[in-house]
Amino acid sequence: MSSPGPLANRILSRLEQAESNEQNPHFQTDYRIAWITVLNAARGEPEPFLWATLRVLGCPPAEVWPRIVAERRRRLGPLYEQFFGEDRGVLLPPKKPPVSVRSLPQRADRAA
Numbered sequence: 084m085s086s087p088g089p090l091a092n093r094i095l096s097r098l099e100q101a102e103s104n105e106q107n108p109h110f111q112t113d114y115r116i117a118w119i120t121v122l123n124a125a126r127g128e129p130e131p132f133l134w135a136t137l138r139v140l141g142c143p144p145a146e147v148w149p150r151i152v153a154e155r156r157r158r159l160g161p162l163y164e165q166f167f168g169e170d171r172g173v174l175l176p177p178k179k180p181p182v183s184v185r186s187l188p189q190r191a192d193r194a195a
Contacts, residue, residue: 087125094121115139 087095095118102114116135123131136144156163 087122091121091125112139 098114098118098121102111102118105111105114116132116139119135119138120131123134128134133143136142136147140147142150155167159166
């Protein structure tokens with residue numbers, strides 16, 4: 084395996100710093116996956132994100148959300164439906180509604 088180049092080392096350093104400063108453990112995990120992904124990519128490994136996710140979470144990326152839902156169901160039991168709403172059997176992460184760039188308010192400190 085080859086060592087990462089200077090650009091990859093800079094990125095790894097920033098990700099390491101961000102992870103160490105992050106308070107939210109879920110975001111810390113995201114930074115760790117990103118760090119391993121960059122390292123794998125810099126070494127030329129195929130599918131760097133897949134292997135990083137497997138290493139950190141123990142499952143492929145496609146199984147992460149279904150496992151989160153299953154864990155929520157296990158913990159909440161019959162309260163799951165009350166807390167998360169009606170389940171239509173779709174195990175996909177929630178999506179943000181589309182927003183037009185033109186509909187976003189302009190910040191005063193930016194030129195129009």
